[in-house]
Amino acid sequence: MAFFVFMLSIWAVLWLISRFAFRPELASHAKKARIAAGVAFILIGFSHLATPEKLVYMVEGWLPYAHELVLISGVAEIAGGIGLLMPRFQRLAAQGLILLLVVMFPANIHVAVNQLPPPGGLPVAAWYVWSRLLFQPVYIAWIWWSALRKPQPKTVGN
Numbered sequence: 001m002a003f004f005v006f007m008l009s010i011w012a013v014l015w016l017i018s019r020f021a022f023r024p025e026l027a028s029h030a031k032k033a034r035i036a037a038g039v040a041f042i043l044i045g046f047s048h049l050a051t052p053e054k055l056v057y058m059v060e061g062w063l064p065y066a067h068e069l070v071l072i073s074g075v076a077e078i079a080g081g082i083g084l085l086m087p088r089f090q091r092l093a094a095q096g097l098i099l100l101l102v103v104m105f106p107a108n109i110h111v112a113v114n115q116l117p118p119p120g121g122l123p124v125a126a127w128y129v130w131s132r133l134l135f136q137p138v139y140i141a142w143i144w145w146s147a148l149r150k151p152q153p154k155t156v157g158n
Contacts, residue, residue, distance in 0.1 A: 048074025
């Protein structure tokens with residue numbers, strides 16, 4: 001849920017900027033959403049690389065090479081985020097990020113079912129852990145809507 005609030009905040013800043021500057025470049029809500037997702041995935045990917053120990057607990061014990069998997073997912077998130085920002089690669093990046101989110105979903109299930117607390121921090125409320133499962137499809141829909149869907153042609157009047 002925090003990731004969603006982060007993406008939404010970036011989108012809101014872009015929307016505010018588009019009111020005063022860069023109107024043609026930020027005219028589309030989908031483009032703002034794609035930029036927001038790209039920036040958010042780049043930053044979350046760097047957090048995976050900077051502090052992998054904060055995420056290893058999600059896969060440790062049931063998947064081998066937990067530390068390496070966290071690092072790989074961080075690199076994939078950075079690559080996908082950068083790809084979303086590049087029109088030439090946005091479709092491929094969106095498909096890759098959606099696949100990554102689907103592949104990472106079992107780790108979120110594992111954390112929720114086993115009520116695994118993050119290391120070194122305060123305990124997390126059960127509702128928050130379970131909300132991660134609910135927001136995974138929201139992230140997928142956000143990426144699909146902003147980068148993969150075919151825009152509908154605009155109609156003129158009635």
